[in-house]
Amino acid sequence: MKYSSAALLSLACFTQTAYGFAPSSRHHVTHKSNGNSNALQESPNDIDNGPPYSGPAYKPLLDSISSPADMKRLDVKQLNQLAHELRWEVLENVSKTGGHLSSSLGVVEMTVALHYVFDMPEDDIVWDVSHQCYPHKILTGRRDRFPTLRQAGGISGFCKRKESEYDSFGAGHSTTSISAVQGMSIAKSMLNKRRNNCIAVIGDGAITGGMAYEAMNSAGYLKNRMIVILNDNGQVSLPTGTQSAGGTRPASQLSTYTSKLLVSNEFQSVRDVLKNINQLLPSEALQDVNKRIDEYARGIISGGTLFEELGFYYVGPVDGHDMENMVGILETLRDSDSNKPVLLHVKTEKGHGYPPAMAAADKMHGVGKFDIATGVQYKPKTKPVAPSLTSIFANALIEEAKEDPTVVAITAAMPGGTGLDIFGRRFPKRTFDVGIAEQHAVTMAAGMACEGLKPFCCIYSTFLQRGYDSVVHDIAVQNLPVRIIMDRAGLVGNDGPTHHGCYDLAYLGCIPQLIIMAPSDELELKNMIRTVRNYDDGPTCLRYPRGSGYGVEKLKGLFGYSDEEINATEPTVLPMGKGRIVRKSARDAKDRANRVCILSLGTRLHESLVAANDIEATDSDVAVTVADARFMKPLDIDLIRELASENSVMVTIEEGSIGGFGDHVLHFLTLDGLMDDGNLKFRPMVLPDQYFEAATQFEQYDLAGLNASHIKGTVLRLAQKIQVPVPQES
Numbered sequence: 181m182k183y184s185s186a187a188l189l190s191l192a193c194f195t196q197t198a199y200g201f202a203p204s205s206r207h208h209v210t211h212k213s214n215g216n217s218n219a220l221q222e223s224p225n226d227i228d229n230g231p232p233y234s235g236p237a238y239k240p241l242l243d244s245i246s247s248p249a250d251m252k253r254l255d256v257k258q259l260n261q262l263a264h265e266l267r268w269e270v271l272e273n274v275s276k277t278g279g280h281l282s283s284s285l286g287v288v289e290m291t292v293a294l295h296y297v298f299d300m301p302e303d304d305i306v307w308d309v310s311h312q313c314y315p316h317k318i319l320t321g322r323r324d325r326f327p328t329l330r331q332a333g334g335i336s337g338f339c340k341r342k343e344s345e346y347d348s349f350g351a352g353h354s355t356t357s358i359s360a361v362q363g364m365s366i367a368k369s370m371l372n373k374r375r376n377n378c379i380a381v382i383g384d385g386a387i388t389g390g391m392a393y394e395a396m397n398s399a400g401y402l403k404n405r406m407i408v409i410l411n412d413n414g415q416v417s418l419p420t421g422t423q424s425a426g427g428t429r430p431a432s433q434l435s436t437y438t439s440k441l442l443v444s445n446e447f448q449s450v451r452d453v454l455k456n457i458n459q460l461l462p463s464e465a466l467q468d469v470n471k472r473i474d475e476y477a478r479g480i481i482s483g484g485t486l487f488e489e490l491g492f493y494y495v496g497p498v499d500g501h502d503m504e505n506m507v508g509i510l511e512t513l514r515d516s517d518s519n520k521p522v523l524l525h526v527k528t529e530k531g532h533g534y535p536p537a538m539a540a541a542d543k544m545h546g547v548g549k550f551d552i553a554t555g556v557q558y559k560p561k562t563k564p565v566a567p568s569l570t571s572i573f574a575n576a577l578i579e580e581a582k583e584d585p586t587v588v589a590i591t592a593a594m595p596g597g598t599g600l601d602i603f604g605r606r607f608p609k610r611t612f613d614v615g616i617a618e619q620h621a622v623t624m625a626a627g628m629a630c631e632g633l634k635p636f637c638c639i640y641s642t643f644l645q646r647g648y649d650s651v652v653h654d655i656a657v658q659n660l661p662v663r664i665i666m667d668r669a670g671l672v673g674n675d676g677p678t679h680h681g682c683y684d685l686a687y688l689g690c691i692p693q694l695i696i697m698a699p700s701d702e703l704e705l706k707n708m709i710r711t712v713r714n715y716d717d718g719p720t721c722l723r724y725p726r727g728s729g730y731g732v733e734k735l736k737g738l739f740g741y742s743d744e745e746i747n748a749t750e751p752t753v754l755p756m757g758k759g760r761i762v763r764k765s766a767r768d769a770k771d772r773a774n775r776v777c778i779l780s781l782g783t784r785l786h787e788s789l790v791a792a793n794d795i796e797a798t799d800s801d802v803a804v805t806v807a808d809a810r811f812m813k814p815l816d817i818d819l820i821r822e823l824a825s826e827n828s829v830m831v832t833i834e835e836g837s838i839g840g841f842g843d844h845v846l847h848f849l850t851l852d853g854l855m856d857d858g859n860l861k862f863r864p865m866v867l868p869d870q871y872f873e874a875a876t877q878f879e880q881y882d883l884a885g886l887n888a889s890h891i892k893g894t895v896l897r898l899a900q901k902i903q904v905p906v907p908q909e910s
Contacts, residue, residue, distance in 0.1 A: 232553035233535065235268025242266055247321055248295040248346075256504045263292045263503065267533045269323070270314045275552040277329045278674070279337050282531035282543040283312035286413050286500075287381070290526060291315040293506040297514055298377055304348040304364050308357035308382035310339035312411075313347075320346035330674035332875035338678060352678020353643065354616050355389030357382050358408055362395055365404040376405050377514055384412045385593060388615030393490070396521075400491015405519040408492065411500065413530040415543060425612050487523040496525030501532060542596065565731030569724050570667055572702050574599030576709045576751070577636060578606050584713060586634045590614065592621045598638040598667050618643050622650035622662070629660040634713060641666040641681025641723060648687060655719045656691045662719050663712045669698070669723035669782070670835030671880040677871035681723070685781075685840030688721055689812060695720045695756065696812040698782035698834075701739060702729030703746065704810070710751035725783055725835060727877065738789050757814035763792055765803035772859065776829035776895050777805040779820070781812055781841040784833045784886060791891035798892070799901050812841045815848055824854040829898040833865040833891060842866055861898045865891065 241258060242265040245251060254262065267288045274281045292315070294305055300320070307313045317335065318326060322344065328334025339347040349360045357380035368376040382392065387410060399406060485494045495513070498505055506526075513522055530545075531537025536555020537544035544550075550557040566572075581587040581603070593616045595601040604611035614621045618639055625635035639647065644666055655662045669681040688694055695718065699705040705724055712720040735741045740762060762785065769775045776795075778788045785808050792804040807823060809816060809832075823830055830849075832842040842864025849855050849862060865886060872880045881887050896902045 230535075231555070233555070234553065235271060236265055239265035239269060242269060242318075242323075245319060248300055248319055251292070251296050251319070254296070256507060259292050259296060259507070260289075260503050263288045264533075266292065266315050266318060269318055269326075271534060271552055273326045273329060274314070274547065275550050276327065277331065278546075278548040278550075279314070279330055280311035280545065281547045282534075282537040282540075282545050283383075284314035285534055285537060286528045286530040286532050287312045287411060288315050288533070289501045289503050289506060290381070290409070290411070290528065291319065293503060293510055294379065294381075295319050297507060297510040298379065299375070301345045301348070302375055303377040303379070304361065305379045305381065306349040306351075306357040306361050306364075307339055308351065308380065308386045309354045310347075310351035311337065312381075312383075313339050316346070317344070320344055330676070330874040332873070332879050334874065336676055336874060337674065338676065350678075352676070353646065354386035355382070355391040357386070358392055358395035358399065358406075361406050361408070362399045362402075362404050365406045366402070369405070377407075378405070379407045379409060381409045381411055383415070384410065385415060385616055388593070389617055390619065396487070396490045396492060396523075399521045403491070403519055404521055406521045407513055408521065408523045410496075410523060410525045411528055412497070412525060413528045415530050415545070425609050487525075492521050492523040493518070494523050494525065496523075497527050498525070500526035500528035564728045565733065566702060566729030568728050569702065569705060569726075570597070570599040571602060572705055572729055573665070573667070573709065573724070574602035576706045577603055580709060580713045581607050581610060584634065586632060587636065587713060588612065588628060588633050589636045589638060590621050590625050591638050592616055592618045592643060594638075594640065594643070597640065598665070600638055618647035619650045622647040622664075623654045625662045625664075626650070626654040626658065626660050629655075629662050634661070634663065634716075636663045636665050636712075638665040638667065640668040640679070641670075641684045642668065642672075642679050644684060645687070651688070651694075651719075652691055656693050659693050659718045661716045664719065664721045666721065666723040668726045670725040671867070671872055671877055671884065672726045673877045673880065674874045676874040680872060681725070681835075682837045682867050684721075684723055685812060685834065685836035686838070686843075689840055689844060693718050694813055696723070697721070697810055698723050698812070700762075700780065700783055700785035700808045700810075701735060703735065703741065704808075705729075706751040707754050708810075711754045711756070714753050715756065723782070725877075727783070730786065734786075738786065754810065757811050757816055759807055759809040759811065759816040759819045761805060761807045761819075763789055763804070763806035765792075765796065765805055767796070767803040769801065769803035771801075772826070773828045774801045774899070775803050775805070775827045776899055777807060777823045777827040777831070778891060778895065779807045779809055779823060779830060779832045779845065781809045781832070781834045784835055787881075787886070787888040788833060788891055790888040791895065794888065794892050795895055799896065799899075802896075802899055802901065804895070809841065809845075812844055815844055817848060817852070820845060820848060821852070821854065824849060824860050828859060829861045829863075829895060831863050831865060831891065831894055831898070833886060835867070835886070837867050838864075838869060840866060863894055863898060865894060 241254070241262040245262070251259070251262070267285060270284050270288070298305065307316065322335055325335050330337045336343060338350065338352045340350050341347050348364070349357070351357070361378040361380040365376060365378040368378070386392065396408070487494045495509065498509060500506065509524065513524065529538065530543040531540070534555070544555065548557050577587070577589060588610045589600050589603050590612045591598050591600045592614055595604060595613055600611055612624070614624065621637055621639065625637040628635040644651070644664070651664065666681060666684055668679065669684060672679050672681065685696065688696055695715070697708050697720070699708050708722050712722055730739070732746055735746055778792060780788045785806070788806050792806050795802055795804050805823065805827065807819060832845050834841040846862060846864060854860060855862065867884050867886070872883065875883070878887070893902070
């Protein structure tokens with residue numbers, strides 16, 4: 181069933197009154213001409229009058245869409261109304277769940293146009309990073325599940341092949357789409373599939389990654405049929421505009437280059453004229469001459485396009501919010517018989533259609549729950565007792581930089597996530613944002629260290645995986661004093677498996693000459709920042725999780741810190757490779773069988789101390805010692821020998837996968853013969869060999885078996901204080 185323009189206009193006006201904000205013209209729908217389109221769009225006044233903001237009470241077109249095939253019966257005017265309804269569907273859901281908001285708002289029209297023109301799942305559309313995939317998911321049969329977004333048992337915030345046949349390729353990290361689409365195109369050609377439409381949608385942030393150019397270089401050389409849509413929204417880093425050595429502009433010279441293309445209005449018109457002339461010339465020789473004229477003219481106007489030098493046919497720039505134009509261009513590219521790869525340069529606005537997102541410094545990129553009428557995010561019901569570890573790191577690094585002018589900081593397009601936006605405001609000329617280029621960031625840090633700077637290379641644990649070879653080849657082999665700072669170590673919560681920092685202890689622990697440490701709390705974090713700043717004899721790695729500090733009350737009551745330690749004005753330089761005993765049992769357990777120890781690395785120390793208290797409250801005979809290893813490399817072998825000789829049970833715990841801290845401890849215990857007499861039982865508690873989907877961090881650690889109750893159960897079983905039933909064969 182198709183709806184007339186008049187019916188849609190009436191419906192839009194009705195939905196406005198249904199929300200109780202009439203007679204404001206803020207959200208009425210009107211005919212708007214943009215040169216070649218009379219599509220139904222929001223009036224320019226829609227975003228000028230301020231809050232409260234509201235969407236349609238009813239969404240008849242969206243209600244009629246259960247799969248992209250249902251869109252084929254709509255006309256362009258209806259596609260615009262569908263986009264309007266879809267945008268508010270995203271807003272209404274994300275306001276209740278949190279998630280990546282503005283990236284999805286910016287591609288609503290593009291998503292509608294893509295699904296209207298192409299036939300998924302036979303055609304492939306790959307969303308780079310895929311945090312902008314919410315409109316895509318709603319249109320592909322997952323609308324009813326959207327209230328479960330990024331929750332335990334719910335749908336992912338990223339594309340996942342196992343979630344839907346419409347998710348052609350999974351993602352979460354950036355700059356993979358062009359390579360994936362090239363592989364799909366090659367496979368379809370070799371398998372003689374009837375259709376070969378493969379589309380990569382990549383943003384101007386993701387295209388700063390080197391892998392994008394490796395893929396384009398290959399695709400241009402092999403001449404694979406594919407379409408790369410460059411979604412250019414001027415948001416390279418998170419947030420863009422952070423003060424750094426490059427100023428406040430986007431952290432990418434490519435972004436500057438594409439911006440020049442965007443403002444070259446003559447470019448599009450001249451190209452259209454030359455194209456028309458070329459079609460009129462009958463001779464192939466004349467067509468070839470005209471092609472050279474075309475290239476020459478484009479070179480004069482735009483300076484030539486980098487993408488064409490890589491073998492792509494460049495189309496654009498075009499307005500990504502102009503539905504009629506987008507549909508027409510995509511249909512033309514779809515129907516082309518050419519096998520030459522195409523780059524379609526699309527200009528969009530991140531957060532488009534929602535004024536609070538459009539006005540925010542970060543465009544409301546990643547949000548918690550918020551008031552849709554104002555865009556104001558809700559504050560937690562309980563106020564954090566301490567700042568985030570990220571902000572604690574950033575402010576501690578500022579203090580180090582005040583004392584030492586050689587301290588510099590590097591981020592790979594994540595100044596907000598790593599705290600370097602805070603550092604950059606204080607030391608802009610000593611803050612370096614290299615874009616989404618982790619490998620480059622690591623090797624650049626190595627070069628800085630060669631010349632006497634003290635680089636802090638700040639990268640999420642999961643993203644450091646992309647720079648692994650540089651850590652080995654450029655830092656460790658040369659023993660250069662680079663400080664590698666890994667935020668988001670361990671399980672991270674609702675972003676799910678692509679963002680967990682599970683593997684760094686395993687993949688870094690096997691590299692010679694690396695020092696690896698993990699703070700148990702905010703005071704230890706400050707101490708470790710001071711420690712790595714003062715260490716110039718080789719590379720250091722410091723990992724810490726997503727989350728907040730514990731605050732004074734818990735630091736004193738549970739961790740046992742004194743007022744003097746908590747209120748210290750200067751951090752302490754820690755002895756390298758030395759741990760500490762945090763809790764020594766007050767019980768005098770004569771029988772070694774009743775003495776047990778928990779050796780923790782990182783912030784599982786909190787759960788270990790809670791477990792120790794519960795164990796002693798449960799069993800009057802057991803004496804529990806809790807130690808903080810601080811370092812995985814080098815291990816504190818004296819501490820381990822002491823714990824092994826005094827206790828009958830040793831349990832290690834960490835926020836990492838198999839192959840990390842526990843394995844290093846076990847390796848030492850066996851080589852040192854500390855288990856040969858059979859008097860020591862050992863168990864490593866690590867993340868199990870599986871991926872953890874979106875949930876809260878507590879839920880994920882509960883599922884992993886690494887919370888206090890699991891530690892307690894493990895210790896009591898080993899001490900033979902509780903029996904574990906063994907399943908009997910039936």
